[in-house]
Amino acid sequence: MNLLNDMTADNDRLGEFDVIRDIFSPLSEKAPGAFGLTDDAAVMSLAAGSELVVTKDAMVAGVHFLEGDEPEHIAKKLLRTNLSDIAAMGAKPLSYLLATAWPKSCDVAWIRRFAKGLAEDQKIYNVSLLGGDTVSTSGPLTLSLTLLGAVESGKCLRRNGAKEGDLLCVSGSIGDAALGLKVALQELEVSDNNHNQFLLNRYFVPRPRVLLGPALIGVASSCLDISDGLLADVGHICRNSNLGAVIEQSKIPLSAAVQEVLLKTPDLMEKVLSGGDDYELAFTVPKDRYGQVMRKAESLDVPISVIGKMVTRLGVSLIDDDGAEIPIPSMGWTHF
Amino acid sequence: MNLLNDMTADNDRLGEFDVIRDIFSPLSEKAPGAFGLTDDAAVMSLAAGSELVVTKDAMVAGVHFLEGDEPEHIAKKLLRTNLSDIAAMGAKPLSYLLATAWPKSCDVAWIRRFAKGLAEDQKIYNVSLLGGDTVSTSGPLTLSLTLLGAVESGKCLRRNGAKEGDLLCVSGSIGDAALGLKVALQELEVSDNNHNQFLLNRYFVPRPRVLLGPALIGVASSCLDISDGLLADVGHICRNSNLGAVIEQSKIPLSAAVQEVLLKTPDLMEKVLSGGDDYELAFTVPKDRYGQVMRKAESLDVPISVIGKMVTRLGVSLIDDDGAEIPIPSMGWTHF
Numbered sequence: 001m002n003l004l005n006d007m008t009a010d011n012d013r014l015g016e017f018d019v020i021r022d023i024f025s026p027l028s029e030k031a032p033g034a035f036g037l038t039d040d041a042a043v044m045s046l047a048a049g050s051e052l053v054v055t056k057d058a059m060v061a062g063v064h065f066l067e068g069d070e071p072e073h074i075a076k077k078l079l080r081t082n083l084s085d086i087a088a089m090g091a092k093p094l095s096y097l098l099a100t101a102w103p104k105s106c107d108v109a110w111i112r113r114f115a116k117g118l119a120e121d122q123k124i125y126n127v128s129l130l131g132g133d134t135v136s137t138s139g140p141l142t143l144s145l146t147l148l149g150a151v152e153s154g155k156c157l158r159r160n161g162a163k164e165g166d167l168l169c170v171s172g173s174i175g176d177a178a179l180g181l182k183v184a185l186q187e188l189e190v191s192d193n194n195h196n197q198f199l200l201n202r203y204f205v206p207r208p209r210v211l212l213g214p215a216l217i218g219v220a221s222s223c224l225d226i227s228d229g230l231l232a233d234v235g236h237i238c239r240n241s242n243l244g245a246v247i248e249q250s251k252i253p254l255s256a257a258v259q260e261v262l263l264k265t266p267d268l269m270e271k272v273l274s275g276g277d278d279y280e281l282a283f284t285v286p287k288d289r290y291g292q293v294m295r296k297a298e299s300l301d302v303p304i305s306v307i308g309k310m311v312t313r314l315g316v317s318l319i320d321d322d323g324a325e326i327p328i329p330s331m332g333w334t335h336f
Numbered sequence: 337m338n339l340l341n342d343m344t345a346d347n348d349r350l351g352e353f354d355v356i357r358d359i360f361s362p363l364s365e366k367a368p369g370a371f372g373l374t375d376d377a378a379v380m381s382l383a384a385g386s387e388l389v390v391t392k393d394a395m396v397a398g399v400h401f402l403e404g405d406e407p408e409h410i411a412k413k414l415l416r417t418n419l420s421d422i423a424a425m426g427a428k429p430l431s432y433l434l435a436t437a438w439p440k441s442c443d444v445a446w447i448r449r450f451a452k453g454l455a456e457d458q459k460i461y462n463v464s465l466l467g468g469d470t471v472s473t474s475g476p477l478t479l480s481l482t483l484l485g486a487v488e489s490g491k492c493l494r495r496n497g498a499k500e501g502d503l504l505c506v507s508g509s510i511g512d513a514a515l516g517l518k519v520a521l522q523e524l525e526v527s528d529n530n531h532n533q534f535l536l537n538r539y540f541v542p543r544p545r546v547l548l549g550p551a552l553i554g555v556a557s558s559c560l561d562i563s564d565g566l567l568a569d570v571g572h573i574c575r576n577s578n579l580g581a582v583i584e585q586s587k588i589p590l591s592a593a594v595q596e597v598l599l600k601t602p603d604l605m606e607k608v609l610s611g612g613d614d615y616e617l618a619f620t621v622p623k624d625r626y627g628q629v630m631r632k633a634e635s636l637d638v639p640i641s642v643i644g645k646m647v648t649r650l651g652v653s654l655i656d657d658d659g660a661e662i663p664i665p666s667m668g669w670t671h672f
Binding site: 041044045052054057058059064088097099134139144146149224240 | 374384390391392393420427437478484489
């Protein structure tokens with residue numbers, strides 16, 4: 001029961017929820033324990049020797065995405081940010097629950113496109129809808145996704161395992177999404193059309209490192225995904241491991257698109273360092289296991305860069321090629 | 337990263353989220369796999385021979401609760417509605433994830449009271465916070481809770497197992513919450529002060545049947561919790577079991593408070609039948625197992641009533657003491 005559709009009030013909306021259930025139930029077809037979204041709860045089994053790994057992210061229109069963003073993009077970003085969290089723990093994703101608070105502005109056509117985005121990503125990442133809830137809201141579109149995965153018992157990657165002297169590594173390239181957001185907000189113009197599209201894609205449709213994460217189990221000493229920004233997230237590893245990190249700025253992997261932008265506007269380096277949403281993995285590795293990491297990453301075709309190392313002096317510091325410290329923008333520090 | 341606190345914009349709010357994390361992390365103390373809410377995801381193990389049972393409900397201010405409701409009540413209702421879903425599957429609750437989209441109107445004092453409500457219920461129901469997400473919203477307070485539980489593999493209660501001739505039963509009393517909402521909205525006056533408070537309590541702080549649900553495993557043929565209203569929810573059992581149900585109106589268990597209200601305003605029987613939020617269990621039992629159900633319910637001190645039986649003629653019908661059909665208000669039917 002809810003106050004808005006208190007029986008007589010809002011039967012249209014109730015009928016609409018049936019339509020929404022019809023739109024989403026095909027997404028649960030490959031999860032037998034979803035029971036076609038008919039029951040009070042869903043059931044999932046775990047393989048013997050596995051533990052459940054679970055994460056839950058929320059996204060609000062106007063805060064985490066723009067009102068006018070494509071529904072398919074919003075759906076994919078929601079799922080992929082959670083996939084990235086599961087990958088950062090070294091776990092494999094299995095299925096997810098979705099809670100949606102729809103404003104009247106999201107009509108059935110919009111919701112169908114949202115479900116289409118989920119369906120496309122379910123195929124790519126081999127996950128299924130397991131359950132959830134659909135409600136209405138007078139406020140902005142609000143989404144919450146709970147992703148369930150599994151990892152070998154006792155083996156998950158944590159943020160707190162880094163040791164002094166460990167190499168600090170990142171996958172892929174850094175800063176693309178932060179500059180992509182600036183492009184989307186029309187705060188940044190990128191003349192090369194391919195670069196422009198690349199940055200937008202990196203912002204709208206991040207690529208979670210779902211294979212790299214599980215491959216790092218038993219090799220990496222700590223791991224997380226870069227969602228708050230490189231400096232902030234490395235700060236999380238430092239704080240949880242009770243260590244510091246020294247990052248060599250020139251070692252931070254930058255895409256051709258980011259390099260082009262920085263040539264014209266060097267001040268945007270600050271955005272590259274402190275912007276978020278890249279959903280790359282940052283992790284630490286004991287030196288003697290770095291060869292193993294490289295081989296695993298190569299076999300998965302994931303680029304890996306060593307950007308620094310873990311030290312006993314607390315905090316994150318950034319150095320130039322001569323080893324001189326580069327001041328870190330203070331606003332980044334509220335995070336760590 | 338989010339658009340509202342895009343680095344320079346909203347550091348106060350970021351700092352506030354740290355406070356919120358501090359408020360909620362004590363709730364995770366008894367869940368070692370929550371890692372103190374520090375990591376990207378949480379870990380939980382299941383006992384051998386168990387399956388995971390999972391449910392996720394969303395609540396929006398102004399839709400599922402009133403803006404001015406007590407924060408402790410809102411927290412408890414959120415947790416208890418999910419506990420009720422898990423109980424309806426015959427499962428036992430273990431831990432939960434919470435996503436909150438806070439409007440600026442919810443200050444830290446308000447959030448502390450919300451967390452206090454959760455802490456009180458965690459003790460009663462022996463569950464822990466495992467993880468979640470905290471975001472801000474320009475809209476109404478929006479909450480989503482994912483509750484994880486466990487059930488012996490292959491044994492969970494479903495909606496689709498009722499058989500012709502099975503007895504239709506409910507726990508507790510029906511209609512209290514629907515009339516409690518009317519009292520809260522000042523649409524109904526109840527002269528007896530105890531009755532007044534009883535109805536309000538039943539609306540604001542439902543009592544999920546967490547012990548009865550698991551006790552019905554192997555005995556009940558189908559089960560769900562009454563959240564949409566008695567007629568609608570019995571309709572769910574019928575539709576999923578491809579049967580119908582005949583309910584004897586005089587057998588529906590009514591509290592003294594509801595009886596008092598109906599004496600004055602008989603028309604409110606419609607609300608009792610079709611209002612929701614009671615969070616009692618409705619279930620079906622083969623006749624030869626009814627004795628077992630009664631003994632289990634007595635040992636748990638949960639009142640149980642037989643209100644009708646399952647029949648082959650589809651749909652839900654209501655009969656009087658002479659067996660004559662009572663018309664069912666049409667608005668209820670959009671649900672089933």
